[in-house]
Amino acid sequence: xxxxxxxxxxxxxxxxxxxxxxxxxxxxxxxxxxxxxxxxxxxxxxxxxxxxxxxxxxxxxxxxxxxxxxxxxxxxxxxxxxxxxxxxxxxxxxxxxxxxxxxxxxxxxxxxxxxxxxxxxxxxxxxxxxxxxxxxxxxxxxxxxxxxxxxxxxxxxxxxxxxxxxxxxxxxxxxxxxxxxxxxxxxxxx
Numbered sequence: 001x002x003x004x005x006x007x008x009x010x011x012x013x014x015x016x017x018x019x020x021x022x023x024x025x026x027x028x029x030x031x032x033x034x035x036x037x038x039x040x041x042x043x044x045x046x047x048x049x050x051x052x053x054x055x056x057x058x059x060x061x062x063x064x065x066x067x068x069x070x071x072x073x074x075x076x077x078x079x080x081x082x083x084x085x086x087x088x089x090x091x092x093x094x095x096x097x098x099x100x101x102x103x104x105x106x107x108x109x110x111x112x113x114x115x116x117x118x119x120x121x122x123x124x125x126x127x128x129x130x131x132x133x134x135x136x137x138x139x140x141x142x143x144x145x146x147x148x149x150x151x152x153x154x155x156x157x158x159x160x161x162x163x164x165x166x167x168x169x170x171x172x173x174x175x176x177x178x179x180x181x182x183x184x185x186x187x188x189x190x
Contacts, residue, residue, distance in 0.1 A: 007189070014182055021116055021179065024109035025172050031105055032168070042169050049173020056174075057120055057181070066121035069174070070131070073114055074139050076167045080106075081140040085147015103140065110136045116175050 036042060052072065056065035084103070114132045122128055 011186065014179075014186065017116065018179055020112055021175055024112045025175075027105050028109050028168055028172075031102060032166075036166055038166070041166050045166050045169035046173040046176070049170035049175075050177045051173075052170060053117075053174035053177030057177070066118060069117050069121070070135060073117065073171060074135055076170065077110065077136065077139045078143045078146070079167065081143020082147040082151075083143075084140075085144040085149075086151035088144070088148060089151045107136050107140065113171050113175055116178055117171065120178060120181075 056068050111132050114135050115128050118128060118131060122131070
């Protein structure tokens with residue numbers, strides 16, 4: 001009896017995570033939709049993220065999968081946060097509100113995304129919470145600082161502008177990979 005209740009609990013937990021992660025992805029997409037220049041590029045980034053997730057979970061490199069996942073996540077978050085810092089240069093304090101409001105939505109979603117992305121490597125929430133805080137909010141603060149202090153030099157790299165908002169879809173693809181794997185595990189056990 002205990003085993004069937006655990007299966008049911010895992011089943012509900014899976015669907016709860018799927019709903020929360022879907023909401024997070026929808027919020028991130030809606031928030032950045034006006035910045036997305038190519039719907040095809042979004043699909044390409046999702047596919048790349050899916051295969052990135054497959055690659056980091058392969059047995060031959062699974063020892064490094066956590067570090068590779070964290071490096072990509074932190075790199076993309078740092079890039080986004082640096083751009084936020086650049087956007088703050090020369091702005092009146094009253095215009096900080098839209099960036100902060102956008103970060104509340106973005107960071108809330110990113111906490112769920114990073115927690116799910118590192119789940120295959122790290123099961124304990126006590127380990128995931130500090131990793132998530134550093135990877136999301138800590139890196140955002142560092143990126144804002146970098147953007148504010150070196151923004152004028154970075155701002156001149158304009159060829160990246162159309163692609164930067166879409167890089168988050170690499171993480172979405174990785175998350176999709178993990179949810180598909182978890183669903184397939186349910187089907188095997190059932």
